[in-house]
Amino acid sequence: xxxxxxxxxxxxxxxxxxxxxxxxxxxxxxxxxxxxxxxxxxxxxxxxxxxxxxxxxxxxxxxxxxxxxxxxxxxxxxxxxxxxxxxxxxxxxxxxxxxxx
Numbered sequence: 470x471x472x473x474x475x476x477x478x479x480x481x482x483x484x485x486x487x488x489x490x491x492x493x494x495x496x497x498x499x500x501x502x503x504x505x506x507x508x509x510x511x512x513x514x515x516x517x518x519x520x521x522x523x524x525x526x527x528x529x530x531x532x533x534x535x536x537x538x539x540x541x542x543x544x545x546x547x548x549x550x551x552x553x554x555x556x557x558x559x560x561x562x563x564x565x566x567x568x569x570x
Contacts, residue, residue: 490551494540501537508533535559 478484508530515523539552539559553559 491544494544494552498537498540498544501533501540505533505537532558 508526512523512526512530515521515526536552536559539548539550542548543550543552
């Protein structure tokens with residue numbers, strides 16, 4: 470019984486399509502990691518030079534962190550919702566307390 474279910478699952482077209490999307494988003498995640506590192510270093514440099522955070526970069530970083538969250542949720546089977554570009558970019562900005570405005 471278990472073997473038959475396993476063979477049915479192995480032959481499921483939807484599963485193979487999901488695997489392809491997961492591979493795509495794994496590559497996207499690898500690229501985004503580099504962007505995260507660059508944005509972090511830039512914000513750090515900005516803080517060291519000016520003593521303040523760059524507000525525009527902070528908004529971008531928040532938006533990027535939401536995207537990373539969505540990608541990881543999809544890759545790890547937490548969600549079936551494919552992230553951007555297959556869905557809208559979730560870029561709403563949070564206020565200083567982390568409350569969405």
